[in-house]
Amino acid sequence: MTASHSSTATSAVDASDTILELRNASVTYDDGESYVLDDVSIDIERNEIIGIVGESGSGKSMLASALLDAIPDPGLLSGEVSYYPEGGDRVDVLDLDAASLKELRWEEISMVFQGAMSSFNPTMKVRGHFEETLDAHDADRKAGMARAGELLEDLYLDPERVLDSYPHELSGGMQQRALIALSLVLEPDVLVMDEPTAALDLLMQRSILVLLEKLQEKYDLTMVFITHDLPLVASLADRLAVMYAFELVEVGPTEEILGHASHPYTRALLNATPNLDAPLEEMEAIEGSSPAPINVPEGCSFRPRCPLADESCRVDAPEHSEVVDDHTVACHYWEESAEEIPLNYAPDGGTPDSVDTDGGTPAGVDAAGGAPDGVDADGDDGGERR
Amino acid sequence: MKPTEADSQVGGVDWSSSNAAATDLSRMDRYRDLYQERVYKPALVAWSDWRTRFGLLIVGFYVVIALIAALGLYPSPETNQAPRYLLPLENMNYVLGTTATGTDLLALLVHATPEMMLMITSGAIWATGVAVVLGTVAGFKGGTTDRVLMAIADFVMAIPGLPLIMILAIAFTPENPLVLGVLITLNYWAGLGRSIRSQVLTIREQNYVEASRTMGTPTHRIIRKDIIPNLMPYVTVNFVTAARYVIFASVGLYFLGVLPIGAENWGITMYLAYSTAGALYTIEAAHWLIAPMLAILFLSLGLILLGQGMDRVFNPRVRTRLAGESESTAGSEEEDSNASTEIL
């Protein structure tokens, strides 16, 4: 699926084509004292690129690790992780034995970590990493290496040179691309990338993003792209999921999020992000800072920083409400947010409208507890037009 | 640069803090601060770790013993002060028993302690002191100074330690424990100096050092404020290691009969037990050999434990955490990895 296809947001709604499914996933540390992932549910569709955005420490990496059941010790993962192979039966990832888990990882779902430099064994040449991965999965070495070469070329690298280098002999951008090639060498279906470009400069980030998009197209990949840089991923992702304080606060197609962000946090984030288009005067920082895992506020975790918050936010943790199809948000006052927090740029080149059509979907449709304050969505979201 | 009076033109900033009370520090407060910083918190940190705690207890015990000996609170060892070859616990006046000359073994051990502690301290101070000074200067100055100092260190390092000490001991027959300590660690500093230099090279590249330089802070102050405090964990660990080396080497050399027999020393006691009483093969004399051995073992055990835990004392993270101060969310990285700095 390419970026151009992504506009058909409806395709993602087709639940049958879910490839990875996370249900009520929580990760705790310190014997349950601190939640670093708090009851997160999300579906990842086949062949989509989903971007997960959130500030540092919000639990993005935990979410990524949870998808592979690879939470670093001594964290505890609870909930449900399901994988639906192409044409196969559901696989309960958390139930797998060691051998099947080993097969799942890297052969079905593979991962690229934050910081390529530290993902390579510094005392081994890049080639060794490829070969041992192939060996570990009993793959044919020759074919595998040929594929590796092709992948590296796809990533604008000179395979011979890169393979025969030690990691430290490559620049950061080259390492990161080599790492991406390494993650794809076993032809996985899903590629989870945890801030794969954070350490690079913008030019390289953008270049890699372009390459990733090409790869996705060429190899029919599903990609989970994690970043704290919303504008960056916006150009790549079909859907965006916004994390705040270990929870997903808003999920939806990219243009929905950009155009009709409904969570106050998302809106504030958009306003705080410098970009070339935003008029300078209206750029605004978000006051305060995000909570630490041990003292997440009761109720809505964004409450202390939220201009819309009131008493009910203190008491009730908001459930996800559906804004439009496939666009959900966890806020009691999502309908008011657009009005209260105007966006300071024109996401759509000045024609933000399409939202209105399906903006009327009642909130709380799939929020089991039902939002008590679920009000009519009519006419609530026009405020973002400028 | 602008004249300093420009401060007054700086309109936007009200130089008098709204929190005026906080800026007024009485002398008392400062002393209290100093006490908090230099005594209370380090002690708290040290005590929080069982290794340091035991290490402190053991080393403290030896210090107390040394004081007891130095103040003459325990009778000094004399020949024929008791029956010969008493076994431990046989006569409660001589708990550890006596030697072939009727000398109280406990008195021998007790009165050997002050010199041993002096020797250890002087040796360790010498080794780490020279290493810190030369390593820091070399690392910070760089260039010719660095090359010359490191060439010297290389040369000194190439000389095997124990043989060198033996030759020097015979040449100079040092009796003063302070001199002996220095002698034993005469070339110990070289290896340490080298590694301190490379640490300094790393620290020197830290941005805060560059910031200090940008402010025009003089080099000696940078070294004192920015470099040395950050070397401290490493230095303490090595201080303790050097101390242990002094014990091992000095006792070994006394045991070989290479060092002059001046005052009491555990090594001499061992040597006499071994060579004049065949204590290794006779159960009746075994305590004479074993007691000083245990004295050495416990002291070095204490030092090792101390070394294992000591570097935490200099780690501000551990310090603030234990002192119950808040830590911001952003800074809550896991405990510094250098807490596991290991002894060589």
Added chain:
Amino acid sequence: STTSNNDTDSEDSDGSGDGSDGTDDSSGSVTVQDKTLVGATNEGVPKNMHYNPHNTQKYAAWSGEMVFDKFAQYHFGKGEFILYALDDWQVESTSATLTIREDLTWHNGDDVTSQDLATQFKIGKKTGDSLWDFTDSVEATGDKTVELSFSEETNPTIVKHTLAPMRVDTKHSVYKKYLDKEASAVQSFSYDENVQGTGPFKFTGDADKQQVTLKRFADHPDADNVNFEEYQYVHMPDNPQMHAGLLGGKLDVAMSLFTPPKVVANMPDAVNEARVPAKWGYGLVPNHDDPVMGKREVRQALMHVINRDQVRDNAGPRTKSTPKVPCGIAVDDQERWLGDEMDTYETYGQAETQSKKAASLLESVGYTKENGKWKDENGDVISIPIKQFAGWGDWVTASQTIADQLSSFGFDASVTTVPTGQMWGQITDGDFRLATAFWLPGGPRSAFPFYPLRHQVKLTTWQRGHNYPEGEIEVPARKGSGTTSMNPASKVEKIPTATDESAAQDLVRQAAWHNNQDLPMLSLLEKREQSFVTEDEWDVPDDGDSKYKVKWPCHWLPRQGNLQAK
């Protein structure tokens, strides 16, 4: 070697030999068992040792005892010589005639001839053998007889003591080429192979870093007394190792091995201990140039304070003995030389601290005791630092005991150790107040008082480092009251030339009296050499048998048929 090298009690390889008069009593051959008698050596790595006795540096003296035969053995019990490699010696006042044992042969089968002996003496002259102190010439007068002529009248006892420890070890055919060369030539020679010995065991080249093994020499005149094949010396540089060897049954014999009482007590029953006087021992030498030590009264006071028996008990009760009267004569020989007169000598308290006497002596020279400390005329506390040879364990113990005795008497006494080499120089240079030094020069001939008396007065070993005054010295008269004056040095020097026993005795008594009164050195302990023989696999004399009173039983007994494989 190691500690033990410097450990005064551990080694002392002096041998005095003697030709057995009872040779050849059994001519029948014995059944030789394929057994090895295992002893130990601490001299050095056996492989590096050799058998040229003129090259002292690495001479394998311990195994040399079996490879070469001694002229005669001195029996400490009886105080007499037992001839061995000599059949006869006629010692006159100006000459001596030696007759070589009739059937003694070199290990290659050649007879030992007078020419061999003459060559040996002549080479000894080059290397400074003390025989030539009084000998003028040597002449082979017959096939088996050699005659020595002396330059002056010489006491026969001295001659015998000089000759007895010599071994038949210089084969003319091997050594003749050194006769007209510098001494250094022979001193740097060592056998490549074919060591020419005369003893009941021969060296066949079986030596490595850890042991040397000698093979039985079947043509030795006493070969029939030896019923085992091999004599092995295992290299054990440390005393404790040898102790362990004996304790654990790895060693059959050990010679000259200082062994602490507790270790002896732990020895298996099968181990027999033999002790013989070493004529060597721990003493203190005062520096007579020193304002304090130069005073006779102070020296006497020290001697009064020192409780010799306590020192002995600390430093090794089994292996040390104390002289009844400190007078420069070895412990066992005092009775014989001094007779009844001994009672008139000052004992200075053999087993006690005679504080009163010491105090009055000190007061007599103007010293005073204040606050428990003795002070000199200037009011300074008298300090007595005892300089001590480093590494000599039992001496350290003795010195510490003495320092404690002196301290509790009120001196400021302490012990400082000085490495051997340095100590040697410091005594020689007179750089000390009180230092440890052996008061008996050692070896059986020290049984003859001339040697220790001369040693104490002249201290030639240390080039008069104690600065004992030369010339006349006034001491209380030996009999009655009043004083006599004498030159101790010249008195002593007359002893060897006194050919008549009683003249010698009188000289000895005069010198000893002077020594007892003026104390040129403090005679404190005499060492007993210990050696060990085991009886579980070997037929040996019973424990305590007087046959053990020789140096050394493990070398002497096999020759006598008294140490045989069971």
Added chain:
Amino acid sequence: MSHYLAKRTARVLFTVYLVATFTFGMIRLLPGGPLTTLRVKLARQGMDPDQINAYIENYQNIRPDATLLEQYQSYMLSVAGGDLGRSISLDEPVANVLAEAVPWTVFVVVVSTVLMFAFAVLFGAMMAYWEGSRFDQALTGVSIVSASVPFYVLALLLVYFLGYQYQILPTGGTTGLAVEKELSVPFVMSALEHAILPVASFTVTGMGVQALAMRGNSIQVLGEDYVRVARLRGLADRRIATRYVGRNAILPMYTGFLLLLGFNLGGTIILERIFSYPGLGFYMFKALKARDYPLMMGTFLVITVALVVGAYVADLTYSKVDPRISSGGSNEAY
């Protein structure tokens, strides 16, 4: 920079030269001429003092009358020619004595150091792997205790218990008495048997510190991302343990290994004496006691050269072992 190897080599030679000079000067400083010990020995044998003097004057082997400069020059020249002079106490070329002694010492030191590292690496890695477990706590305790035992104390205990009390293992010499000195099975077995206790003394006491160091390194490496990634990639545990954790945790110990070799080399002076093991240390001590200058200088020099060459090798190989270190400048072992 461009002639690095040549420079480095020149520096090694210069260091050796300096050390030789230093050694020579140092030993000359020692009081008590070389013949003092001989004098004592002769005197104690009851030899007459005059005779001793005559003897020593005749003993032309030594030329105490030569000026210091002459002695120095001749020494340096002959050292350069591989001739370390003639031992006074053994009356044998020093080179010969050392040639025989060196292999044994090298054998003991290298074997013990290698074993020490092997065990330390193994235990350290295991402790790190099960960090915080009973096993880790117990082994950490054992390591700390082992680190507080001086090797000679253990050596004495081993001599007592295994050598004497139970007589399980020999405690003297390099091989059994009856064994032929040739390369044969009994010879090798005997040599190994005799080396067990000395090696154990070094290994056991040195292991603790190294194991703790390894534990620390391993814990750090275990926390590295690349280990986590390797797990995700499905690599076998054994490969991760060796190629990832082991390799990277051992690296920082690499230079320490060579320093330790040097340290142990010096330690043989005490060790070889306790076990009467005639190697370098044994002769060094003998020479020191006997004031045998040539032997002393020779032993000292050999130990030093071994150290310097070790460091040199470490230096040149370190960049091969750790690919990240590409330049020789800053990470020299010494």
Added chain:
Amino acid sequence: MSDPLLRLSDVEVHFEKEQSLWDFYQDPDVVHAVDGVSLDIEENDVLALVGESGCGKTTLGKTAIGLQQPTSGSVEFRGQDIWEAKAGRGDVSFEEIRQSLQIIHQDPGSSLNPNQRLVEILSEPLRHVHPDMDSAERRERIFSLLERVGMSPAADFGDRYPHQLSGGEKQRVALCRALLMNPDVILADEAISALDVSLRVEMMDLMLDLQDVFDTTYVFISHDLSNARYFTEHGDGRIGVMYLGELVELGTAEELIEDPRHPYTNVLRWATPELSLDATEAVDPPMRKIDIPDPVNPPSGCRFHTRCPEAREACKQGTPAREPVDGNGQEVACFREQPEHAYWESAPLED
């Protein structure tokens, strides 16, 4: 004032690379970190340097504030050559120059000594500027400034160690430290890049806010054009685009973004993400290669010719000089600005 605050004339900075152990007989590699840069910086100015990693931004910045000695060329502070002053040949004391030029680093963590409390850290500059100020007064100043940057209660913060601060707070402390020196120039080297997106604006606002108070000039280094834009537009300054040690374009944010003249500026513009929906389409990068060439052997001619989509044969030959465009402030170094240039005649580069 005739002399600018800082004048860099034809500055070059070359580093000799440490050599590998095994290449013995080669000349050492020389990194051309900065090559031939001339630039004037005025009082109360804001200059942002942008460019990709390794292009020499930091080196140029440090050279400008006298932390890095140029291999050739000169750096003048108010007409006084800094390095002449350092050598003692200047009219102004080096001390003064030193104190006038301060720095804030990218990594807030490493720019504060972990062993000192904030009060100690912040006392240091005051010690230099006001040697005879007593400690109570120092505390007072420190606290008031801390409050000014939004860290209150100041007394509480003052007693903290750096590890007890968040990244944004650390960066503020670093800013305070620089400001307390009362400097004329502050080099902010990626001072906001390590901060969370949501904090960047706040930090930039703060810096600009304090610029008015303290009368300082900022040299602001960033690889992110949108941050540079925000900062310079608010600060009324210029952006300099660097490529491989050279300053290829200089102008206001508006000029560069609306009208990028250098193809590389265009690349940077492409690389800067936008939130507008029509920009979400990924476009191929406007350059021929992704990776930056090795600064050890920078390409001949125009250094960008290896990646430039517009490059022609002529670009390999001469090096274009930076020249004003259209008479306004914008300056650019590209042959395409010269209508007469041989560029237009030569063949496009293909590879």
